[in-house]
Amino acid sequence: MNRNLSDTLNDPQQGVYFIGTTPPRAGTDDEKMAEIAEKLLGRLSSIEYDGVVVYDIQDESSRIDQPRPFPFMETRDPR
Numbered sequence: 001m002n003r004n005l006s007d008t009l010n011d012p013q014q015g016v017y018f019i020g021t022t023p024p025r026a027g028t029d030d031e032k033m034a035e036i037a038e039k040l041l042g043r044l045s046s047i048e049y050d051g052v053v054v055y056d057i058q059d060e061s062s063r064i065d066q067p068r069p070f071p072f073m074e075t076r077d078p079r
Contacts, residue, residue: 005050019044020053026074033076054078 008014024036044052059072 008050016051017049018051018053019047019049020055022055022057023075023078026076028076 056078057075
């Protein structure tokens with residue numbers, strides 16, 4: 001039975017499964033982007049999921065006083 005996401009979210013008996021991913025690093029060329037996208041789609045084709053979340057990674061060093069545990073690396077636009 002196919003259900004839409006709205007029905008799934010409104011059913012307390014139904015679990016929701018989202019996949020999270022980050023965009024490739026800034027400087028990744030379009031050819032490599034296509035390769036990365038194909039790899040992700042291949043992985044997703046073998047599992048059931050309700051949605052994909054592509055994180056928007058931002059440098060938030062100005063918001064905290066403590067140093068980052070690793071250097072910030074810009075990513076491509078998540079759209």
